[in-house]
Amino acid sequence: MKRSNIVAPVAAVLLAAPAAAQAHLVNSGLGPFYDGALHLLLSPGDLLGLVAAALLAGLRGARAGRLTVTALTISWLLAGMIGMRLPVTPDLTWLSVLSFLILGVLVAFDTRLSPLAVAALGALYGALHGLLNGSALAAMRAAPSALLGSVLTVLVIALLTAAAVVPVRVLWARVAVRVAGSWIVAVGMLMLGWLAQGVA
Amino acid sequence: MTQRRLWIAISWLILSFGFCGPVLAHESQPGLLELRQLGPERYEVIWRAPIYYGRPHPAELQLPPDWLTVGEPTLRQLPDSALHRRVVDVAGGSIDGSVVRFPGLEATITDVFVRISRLDGSEASLVVRPTQPYAELRGERPWYVASGEYLVLGFNHILMGIDHLLFVLGLLIIVRGRRMLIKTITAFTVAHSITLAVATLGYAHVPGPPLNAAIALSILYLGPEIVRVWRGETSFTIRHPWVVAFGFGLLHGFGFASGLSTVGMPKAEIPLALLMFNIGVEIGQLAFVILMLLAYRSLRVLEFRWPRWLDFAPGYAIGSLGAYWTIQRAVMMF
Numbered sequence: 001m002k003r004s005n006i007v008a009p010v011a012a013v014l015l016a017a018p019a020a021a022q023a024h025l026v027n028s029g030l031g032p033f034y035d036g037a038l039h040l041l042l043s044p045g046d047l048l049g050l051v052a053a054a055l056l057a058g059l060r061g062a063r064a065g066r067l068t069v070t071a072l073t074i075s076w077l078l079a080g081m082i083g084m085r086l087p088v089t090p091d092l093t094w095l096s097v098l099s100f101l102i103l104g105v106l107v108a109f110d111t112r113l114s115p116l117a118v119a120a121l122g123a124l125y126g127a128l129h130g131l132l133n134g135s136a137l138a139a140m141r142a143a144p145s146a147l148l149g150s151v152l153t154v155l156v157i158a159l160l161t162a163a164a165v166v167p168v169r170v171l172w173a174r175v176a177v178r179v180a181g182s183w184i185v186a187v188g189m190l191m192l193g194w195l196a197q198g199v200a
Numbered sequence: 201m202t203q204r205r206l207w208i209a210i211s212w213l214i215l216s217f218g219f220c221g222p223v224l225a226h227e228s229q230p231g232l233l234e235l236r237q238l239g240p241e242r243y244e245v246i247w248r249a250p251i252y253y254g255r256p257h258p259a260e261l262q263l264p265p266d267w268l269t270v271g272e273p274t275l276r277q278l279p280d281s282a283l284h285r286r287v288v289d290v291a292g293g294s295i296d297g298s299v300v301r302f303p304g305l306e307a308t309i310t311d312v313f314v315r316i317s318r319l320d321g322s323e324a325s326l327v328v329r330p331t332q333p334y335a336e337l338r339g340e341r342p343w344y345v346a347s348g349e350y351l352v353l354g355f356n357h358i359l360m361g362i363d364h365l366l367f368v369l370g371l372l373i374i375v376r377g378r379r380m381l382i383k384t385i386t387a388f389t390v391a392h393s394i395t396l397a398v399a400t401l402g403y404a405h406v407p408g409p410p411l412n413a414a415i416a417l418s419i420l421y422l423g424p425e426i427v428r429v430w431r432g433e434t435s436f437t438i439r440h441p442w443v444v445a446f447g448f449g450l451l452h453g454f455g456f457a458s459g460l461s462t463v464g465m466p467k468a469e470i471p472l473a474l475l476m477f478n479i480g481v482e483i484g485q486l487a488f489v490i491l492m493l494l495a496y497r498s499l500r501v502l503e504f505r506w507p508r509w510l511d512f513a514p515g516y517a518i519g520s521l522g523a524y525w526t527i528q529r530a531v532m533m534f
Contacts, residue, residue, distance in 0.1 A: 028331070065501075
């Protein structure tokens with residue numbers, strides 16, 4: 001009960017944030033590169049899955065981390081470039097939410113996937129969100145360096161998160177990582193529920 | 201060898217950031233709006249719009265509609281800015297609460313200093329940022345509000361200064377050992393703080409174009425030193441990086457000073473502005489160093505590896521970028 005009390009307002013903020021961000025590119029006052037980075041940091045729908053993918057990769061070891069960080073970043077960049085050229089018009093919010101929810105479930109259960117499988121999931125997530133991100137940037141008429149800003153932010157977040165988890169060996173710390181995954185699932189389920197009700 | 205490879209990844213990360221359009225040149229000077237009371241209801245308005253990447257600044261000055269312009273506004277073209285001057289009559293005489301707007305500023309990376317001086321001798325100043333391109337004129341601000349504004353200004357200034365960051369990255373690659381790293385970064389900090397203070401307080405002035413060219417030269421200088429490090433060779437810079445950091449730090453301090461204009465600033469506010477701007481610069485620099493060290497550690501943990509021929513890339517890339525900027529900025533001097 002206590003957790004749902006916290007999760008609901010958090011999710012409300014998360015849902016509200018992307019809508020506001022889509023109106024126009026957030027202005028950092030530091031040019032398009034930082035605008036792009038800030039756009040990603042203020043898009044929780046993108047961030048949660050990114051963190052989940054990095055946590056999952058970290059739980060599966062250095063090789064999984066290395067492959068996932070590389071695959072996720074490259075696919076995000078390529079799909080982002082495509083998205084900026086050929087913006088996606090259909091509303092894929094539900095798919096976006098579903099993707100980070102699934103990654104959250106995999107983290108919560110500490111699913112024993114092979115490094116290649118984790119990297120493939122990371123690449124898929126990067127491709128989907130890169131495409132959506134690129135399309136959003138195109139809709140805001142952002143400069144290409146905004147995409148570069150967001151992709152470098154993706155790289156830094158994925159790299160630091162995965163590397164923070166890889167050395168974690170003690171049980172309680174791994175449980176803490178899994179709990180983080182369960183929170184991502186909770187937020188995802190709430191967002192899906194609201195999407196189904198047409199709130200978002 | 202592993203260490204070299206890890207720095208390659210970080211260098212490419214930064215260099216790719218360096219090639220992002222306007223971030224490249226770090227030439228954006230702040231704008232300045234001066235409002236000087238001439239009579240009970242009369243004010244002189246001076247708007248200094250800096251040249252923005254070689255072009256007239258896209259931001260305009262929009263005064264409140266009830267301010268009536270007296271006589272003809274004038275425009276003087278200076279080498280680094282356009283100086284707009286006009287005299288206005290303000291009904292009632294008080295400008296407090298009036299809103300001055302800068303349409304177009306939101307699409308730039310320029311900050312604008314607004315300075316107000318009244319007949320009773322009172323002075324006030326504020327900073328307008330692209331994120332909120334208007335100024336609500338008011339009396340003196342509490343010290344903590346002014347402190348916050350100058351802190352953010354310093355922080356943003358270092359984030360926009362890819363040339364300064366690239367120099368710091370070059371130092372990080374050259375330096376060996378934690379103690380030497382602390383010594384080198386401290387030397388750079390002390391040096392640029394000295395010249396930042398000297399320039400801001402008006403004791404010395406270095407013209408922008410040769411200064412920018414010299415800063416670019418400091419980056420070019422580090423390129424061959426990085427290659428030397430990776431070849432296992434030694435040099436004065438490699439043995440005593442803190443000396444070089446101090447020397448070039450003096451130069452970079454003059455560059456930081458370009459982000460802080462004290463023209464027309466209330467005298468009492470100058471020390472506070474200088475201190476907080478410098479702290480903002482240091483926080484930004486420290487954040488960059490920490491981020492780079494964290495990225496370095498992360499690449500080690502994840503055991504990243506790549507072909508050996510890429511080992512020399514950062515040295516050549518930093519050197520090439522330094523050379524490009526040096527030539528570009530030297531050409532701009534003439």
